[in-house]
Amino acid sequence: MTPALQGLLTIAIGVSGCVGYFYLSNQFLDTVLFPPRGPNAGRNINRANMIRPWLFLFPALAALGLYLAYPVVETLRLSLTERVPGGGYKWVGLDNYSQMVAEPKFWEAMRNNMFWLIVVPAMSTGFGLLVAQLTDRIRWGNFAKSLIFMPMAISFVGASVIWKLVYDARPAEQDQIGILNALYIFFGGAEPQTWLTVPFWNSFFLMIVLVWIQTGFAMVILSAALRGIPEETIEAAILDGANPFQIFFKIKVPQIKTTILVVWTTITITVLKVFDIVFAMTNGQWETQVLANYMYDKLFRANDWGVGSASAMVIMLLVAPILVWNVRNARKEME
Amino acid sequence: MSDIAGTKPALRWVVHLSVIFLVVLWVIPTLGLLVSSFRTADQISSSGWWRSLFPSEQNLTLRSAEPETQVLENGVYVIEGALFSADEQATISRWGISSRDVDAFEPGETTELRRGGTITVDAVGNYRMENTEEFTGNRGARIFVTAELPPEFTLGNYQKVLLDQSSTDSMAKAFFNTLTVTIPATIIPILVAAFAAYALAWMDFPGRALLIAAVVGLLVVPLQLALIPLLKFHLNIGIGKGYLGVWLAHTGFGMPLAIYLLRNYMAGLPRDLIENARVDGATEFQIFTKLILPLSFPALASFAIFQFLWTWNDLLVAKVFLIDATGQTTVMTNRIVELLGTRGGNWEILATAAFVSIFVPLVVFFAMQKYLVRGLLAGSVK
Structure with a gap:
C-alpha cells in the first residue's frame, strides 16, 4: 500500500474512529447504562453526568499520559540504569550522571546552553519589543510586521540553509558569495572568515538564526500588549511633559511587564529544546555543542541510553522552574 | 500623537528608516x-x-562558427554569426583573440587572425571573419569578450530537484512523505483535543482544575524526554518505525497545546448559549457537535496551523519515529540535512531543496496569518 493511501486511510479510520467512539460511548451511557427514565431517572441522570466528562476526556488523557507523562518517569528510570548486553537493565544509581559530568563535551554543552539562554530570549524579546513599538503607529506597520514574522513559518532546517549561505566563505582571491563575508571585506576586513568554525563566537552566529526566527513571535505578542495599554495613562504622561523615550520606558514597558515575562519564558523553553539548528549547521563541532544535540548524540550515535537519558533529565530540570511558574499562574487565573 | 512615531517630523523619519x-x-x-x-x-x-539582480560584467571565452560554415562572397571567404543568442542582450565593452590580451580591442575594430584573415566584432556580439583564402581546420576561432550581461535566471534547479526522478537530489518523494506525515498528524489531534477541551471548559467534575494544571505543565515538557521510552514502546507493540508511529507521536506531542488553546477559547463562549441548549433538552454530545464545534472554528484553525507548521518543519520526531535504515520514508527536512552533509558546496541544489520545503509553510503562513496571530495571543497573553 502506498504511504499516501495509507495516510488517507489513517485519516478516515482516525476521524471515524474518534467520532464513533464519542458517539457510541455517549449512546451507551444514555440508553443502556443510565437511561434517564424509569424509577431511577433522576439518579441516573446524575450518574451519567458524572461519567460523561471522563468519556470525553479519555482519548486525550490516554495520549497525554502515554506520550508525555509516562516518558518523564521512564526517562528518569533509564537515567539510573544501564543496559545489560543481551537484554535487561541493571540499576547503577547515579553512575550515568557522574560519567556525564566527567565529560568535557557535557560542560561545553552546558556553557553554550547558558549563553543561548541569556542571548536568545534577550535579543528576541528586545528586537520584538523594538519592532512592535516602532511599527505601532506607522501606516505600513502591518506589512513590516508580517515580513519580520515570516521566519516563524520556516523550519529550523530551512533557516539553517538560509544562514549557511549568509555565513559562506570563499578563498580570499575569489568573489565572496556569503553576504556577511562580502560586507566584512567591503568594510575593510583583511581575510574572509569561516564564521562557523571560530570557537566561542560561532555559537553566537548560530544563536542569531534562532533570534531571527523568534523575534516575530515576540513582536506579535508584545504588539498586542502595547495596543492594550489604556490611552489615558499615556495622555496623562504627555500632559506632564514626558518625552517619547520616557513614555516608552517608564509608562509602557512597566505596564506590559507580565507579557514580556511570558514571552521571555516561552522563548527560553524553545531555546532549551533547540536541536535542529546546531545539528544541521555544525553538528556540535568547533565547540558549538548544546544539550539537546549532546543528548541526541548520546542516544542515537553512541547508543548510550543511560547517559542520554541523564542529559535529557538535565533539560527537564532546567525547564522545571518555568513549568512550576506556569502551573501556578494558570491556577491563580482559574480562581 | 502620543507615540515616538508622530511627535516630531525628524523623529518620524528615524522611525520609518529604522523599520x-x-x-x-x-x-x-x-x-x-x-x-x-x-x-x-x-x-x-x-x-x-545580490549582483545577479543587476547587469554584471563578465569575461567570457566564446568561439566563432566552424570553418565549414564559410561562404564565398565576391572572391572573399566569409564566416558570419552572433556570439550571443538573440534573447541574451549582452553589451560587449572590450574583446580580444589571444588569452594573453583578452581586452585588446574595442567593439567595431578589426584585427588580423593568427591563421590568416581578419575579424571584426561589434558591440552586440555579431562578428564577421574575412579571408582571401579558404578557412581551414575544424573548430572556430576563440574570441574573448568582456561583456555586460543582463540578469539571468533559470528554472533548471527546480526541474532537477522536483521532476527528475532519476536524480539523486530528487525531493519529490520526500515531499510526498512529508505531506503524508503532516495531514493525519494535523487532523487527528484536533478532534481528540476538542472533546477533551469541551469537557474541561463546560463540564463540572471533581479534579477538573487539577487536570487543567496538568495540561499547562505538560505544555512545556521537552519532547526530548519522550524519544527513547516511546521508541521502545513502539518497538514493543510492533509498530516499529513508520508512519503510524510518527502520527501517534505527533498526536501525543501536540495534545497539550491543542487542549490548552481550545479550552481557553471554549471557556470564553457565552454561558447562556450552552445553558439554554441544555434547558432545551440537547444532550452534551449534541451541544458539542452542533454548537461548540462550529463556534470554535477560529481556535480550531489556529491550532491546525500550529500543528501543520510544526509537523511539516519537524526533523527530530521524524528522525526518531519514522525514518528507518532503508531511507524510503525520509522527509524533506531530513533530506536537506543529508544534502548539507554531502553537497555542502552545491548551493544550487541546497537552495532549491530548501525552498521547496519552505514554500508550502510560507503559503499557509501568509494565507492564514490572522488565525496564527490569534492562536499565539490566546496561547500566551493573559
Whole structure:
C-alpha cells in the first residue's frame, strides 16, 4: 500500500474512529447504562453526568499520559540504569550522571546552553519589543510586521540553509558569495572568515538564526500588549511633559511587564529544546555543542541510553522552574 | 500623537528608516536563498547573489562558427554569426583573440587572425571573419569578450530537484512523505483535543482544575524526554518505525497545546448559549457537535496551523519515529540535512531543496496569518 493511501486511510479510520467512539460511548451511557427514565431517572441522570466528562476526556488523557507523562518517569528510570548486553537493565544509581559530568563535551554543552539562554530570549524579546513599538503607529506597520514574522513559518532546517549561505566563505582571491563575508571585506576586513568554525563566537552566529526566527513571535505578542495599554495613562504622561523615550520606558514597558515575562519564558523553553539548528549547521563541532544535540548524540550515535537519558533529565530540570511558574499562574487565573 | 512615531517630523523619519532597516535585515537572508535557487551552479559560485539582480560584467571565452560554415562572397571567404543568442542582450565593452590580451580591442575594430584573415566584432556580439583564402581546420576561432550581461535566471534547479526522478537530489518523494506525515498528524489531534477541551471548559467534575494544571505543565515538557521510552514502546507493540508511529507521536506531542488553546477559547463562549441548549433538552454530545464545534472554528484553525507548521518543519520526531535504515520514508527536512552533509558546496541544489520545503509553510503562513496571530495571543497573553 502506498504511504499516501495509507495516510488517507489513517485519516478516515482516525476521524471515524474518534467520532464513533464519542458517539457510541455517549449512546451507551444514555440508553443502556443510565437511561434517564424509569424509577431511577433522576439518579441516573446524575450518574451519567458524572461519567460523561471522563468519556470525553479519555482519548486525550490516554495520549497525554502515554506520550508525555509516562516518558518523564521512564526517562528518569533509564537515567539510573544501564543496559545489560543481551537484554535487561541493571540499576547503577547515579553512575550515568557522574560519567556525564566527567565529560568535557557535557560542560561545553552546558556553557553554550547558558549563553543561548541569556542571548536568545534577550535579543528576541528586545528586537520584538523594538519592532512592535516602532511599527505601532506607522501606516505600513502591518506589512513590516508580517515580513519580520515570516521566519516563524520556516523550519529550523530551512533557516539553517538560509544562514549557511549568509555565513559562506570563499578563498580570499575569489568573489565572496556569503553576504556577511562580502560586507566584512567591503568594510575593510583583511581575510574572509569561516564564521562557523571560530570557537566561542560561532555559537553566537548560530544563536542569531534562532533570534531571527523568534523575534516575530515576540513582536506579535508584545504588539498586542502595547495596543492594550489604556490611552489615558499615556495622555496623562504627555500632559506632564514626558518625552517619547520616557513614555516608552517608564509608562509602557512597566505596564506590559507580565507579557514580556511570558514571552521571555516561552522563548527560553524553545531555546532549551533547540536541536535542529546546531545539528544541521555544525553538528556540535568547533565547540558549538548544546544539550539537546549532546543528548541526541548520546542516544542515537553512541547508543548510550543511560547517559542520554541523564542529559535529557538535565533539560527537564532546567525547564522545571518555568513549568512550576506556569502551573501556578494558570491556577491563580482559574480562581 | 502620543507615540515616538508622530511627535516630531525628524523623529518620524528615524522611525520609518529604522523599520525599513529592520525589515531589510530580516528579509535579506531568505531573499538570498530564493535568488540563488534560480541561478546556475556557475553563476552562484562566481558572484554573490545580490549582483545577479543587476547587469554584471563578465569575461567570457566564446568561439566563432566552424570553418565549414564559410561562404564565398565576391572572391572573399566569409564566416558570419552572433556570439550571443538573440534573447541574451549582452553589451560587449572590450574583446580580444589571444588569452594573453583578452581586452585588446574595442567593439567595431578589426584585427588580423593568427591563421590568416581578419575579424571584426561589434558591440552586440555579431562578428564577421574575412579571408582571401579558404578557412581551414575544424573548430572556430576563440574570441574573448568582456561583456555586460543582463540578469539571468533559470528554472533548471527546480526541474532537477522536483521532476527528475532519476536524480539523486530528487525531493519529490520526500515531499510526498512529508505531506503524508503532516495531514493525519494535523487532523487527528484536533478532534481528540476538542472533546477533551469541551469537557474541561463546560463540564463540572471533581479534579477538573487539577487536570487543567496538568495540561499547562505538560505544555512545556521537552519532547526530548519522550524519544527513547516511546521508541521502545513502539518497538514493543510492533509498530516499529513508520508512519503510524510518527502520527501517534505527533498526536501525543501536540495534545497539550491543542487542549490548552481550545479550552481557553471554549471557556470564553457565552454561558447562556450552552445553558439554554441544555434547558432545551440537547444532550452534551449534541451541544458539542452542533454548537461548540462550529463556534470554535477560529481556535480550531489556529491550532491546525500550529500543528501543520510544526509537523511539516519537524526533523527530530521524524528522525526518531519514522525514518528507518532503508531511507524510503525520509522527509524533506531530513533530506536537506543529508544534502548539507554531502553537497555542502552545491548551493544550487541546497537552495532549491530548501525552498521547496519552505514554500508550502510560507503559503499557509501568509494565507492564514490572522488565525496564527490569534492562536499565539490566546496561547500566551493573559
